[in-house]
Amino acid sequence: xxxxxxxxxxxxxxxxxxxxxxxxxxxxxxxxxxxxxxxxxxxxxxxxxxxxxxxxxxxxxxxxxxxxxxxxxxxxxxxxxxxxxxxxxxxxxxxxxxxxxxxxxxxxxxxxxxxxxxxxxxxxxxxxxxxxxxxxxxxxxxxxxxxxxxxxxxxxxxxxxxxxxxxxxxxxxxxxxxxxxxxxxxxxxxxxxxxxxxxxxxxxxxxxxxxxxxxxxxxxxxxxxxxxxxxxxxxxxxxxxxxxxxxxxxxxxxxxxxxxxxxxxxxxxxxxxxxxxxxxxxxxxxxxxxxxxxxxxxxxxxxxxxxxxxxxxxxxxxxxxxxxxxxxxxxx
Ligand code: NAD
Numbered sequence: 414x415x416x417x418x419x420x421x422x423x424x425x426x427x428x429x430x431x432x433x434x435x436x437x438x439x440x441x442x443x444x445x446x447x448x449x450x451x452x453x454x455x456x457x458x459x460x461x462x463x464x465x466x467x468x469x470x471x472x473x474x475x476x477x478x479x480x481x482x483x484x485x486x487x488x489x490x491x492x493x494x495x496x497x498x499x500x501x502x503x504x505x506x507x508x509x510x511x512x513x514x515x516x517x518x519x520x521x522x523x524x525x526x527x528x529x530x531x532x533x534x535x536x537x538x539x540x541x542x543x544x545x546x547x548x549x550x551x552x553x554x555x556x557x558x559x560x561x562x563x564x565x566x567x568x569x570x571x572x573x574x575x576x577x578x579x580x581x582x583x584x585x586x587x588x589x590x591x592x593x594x595x596x597x598x599x600x601x602x603x604x605x606x607x608x609x610x611x612x613x614x615x616x617x618x619x620x621x622x623x624x625x626x627x628x629x630x631x632x633x634x635x636x637x638x639x640x641x642x643x644x645x646x647x648x649x650x651x652x653x654x655x656x657x658x659x660x661x662x663x664x665x666x667x668x669x670x671x672x673x674x675x676x677x678x679x680x681x682x683x684x685x686x687x688x689x690x691x692x693x694x695x696x697x698x699x700x701x702x703x704x705x706x707x708x709x710x711x712x713x714x715x716x717x718x719x720x721x722x723x724x725x726x727x728x729x730x731x732x733x734x735x736x737x738x739x740x741x742x743x744x745x
Contacts, residue, residue: 421459424451425467427451436477440614449728472719474551475493475494475719477550478551479554485555486547486555487553488535489582489641490642492533492549492641493552493719495724495725497727504680504684514713515713515714522674524652524705525680525683525684526668527668527670527687527694528702528728529636529696529697530698531587543569545559546562558621561620562620563625564633574662576648579645581643583637583640584638584640586635589631589634590612590696591694594611596632619633636666636667637667638667640656640660651708670690680727702727
């Protein structure tokens with residue numbers, strides 16, 4: 414038992430350190446698959462030995478605290494993480510749990526989306542005007558990055574169209590397309606500056622610059638994938654997929670790979686289809702996100718501590734190797 418407790422502490426310390434490197438410094442020292450393996454080990458030990466589980470464990474937390482260099486934004490609706498399914502069996506467990514919790518024999522429709530590998534942001538529109546942008550931070554408090562986000566060319570500063578709720582919080586991912594990332598790194602090296610380790614770090618690092626003229630020079634893009642706080646829900650569709658179409662109509666960019674499917678089997682097909690397209694996509698993805706489409710079902714399913722019960726990240730097999738191993742000194 415003492416050995417188990419010691420291993421749990423060791424895992425917790427390691428994961429806390431990796432979180433800090435990844436979220437605060439944008440400079441991971443281990444691969445995502447190694448991180449995921451350690452997190453999974455800690456989750457399993459906590460399940461097997463609940464008495465030893467710490468309420469402040471990294472398994473219960475989202476991201477990392479906001480940097481003090483930025484103003485802090487409180488998220489009125491928490492910005493959570495996602496649970497992962499690493500294989501077909503884990504995905505089947507997810508859809509079975511959904512069906513059981515909803516206590517229905519009817520087919521549940523899902524919205525299937527690429528899992529963009531960048532940084533999550535919240536965009537607050539009031540009367541259709543972008544008034545605030547924030548990072549996810551630790552899920553309850555993020556960093557105010559409004560002036561930086563305003564420099565991202567495909568983020569609309571003003572929405573257009575009918576029935577836009579007076580307060581509308583849009584959530585999505587800021588990312589750097591692969592070509593732009595490679596070009597940026599080539600130029601950085603030619604100026605004897607440090608390159609970024611991968612497009613995800615490039616996006617997160619560029620988004621959290623203290624000088625927005627630097628962010629403006631970085632080729633960042635944005636895709637919306639969900640909503641947070643909304644003043645008038647009645648103005649929104651009752652399906653997640655339809656809500657994304659509404660966002661598109663109001664001028665927000667949404668990935669054209671988003672699909673609504675009728676059942677769990679079709680989600681597996683979507684996963685295979687996107688996996689096959691992965692190498693040709695203009696941006697990096699590390700899986701697909703499968704969400705229960707009906708908003709009423711999402712509300713019934715609710716959340717656990719760090720993730721919604723109505724969505725899962727179906728992860729792709731790991732392909733990255735830590736570029737730091739090549740001995741290159743990367744930008745933090
Ligand atoms: P996550 O990547 O597991 O999933 C949640 C995030 O997915 C959201 O916050 C959002 O930003 C993103 N996302 C992309 N497309 C989306 C879509 N269509 N719909 C909804 N969300 C979408 O999030 P996390 O909690 O930030 O990170 C955990 C993961 O980060 C780990 O599994 C690991 O792979 C990696 N990580 C790595 C290290 C390391 O040291 N290498 C450290 C910490 C975390």
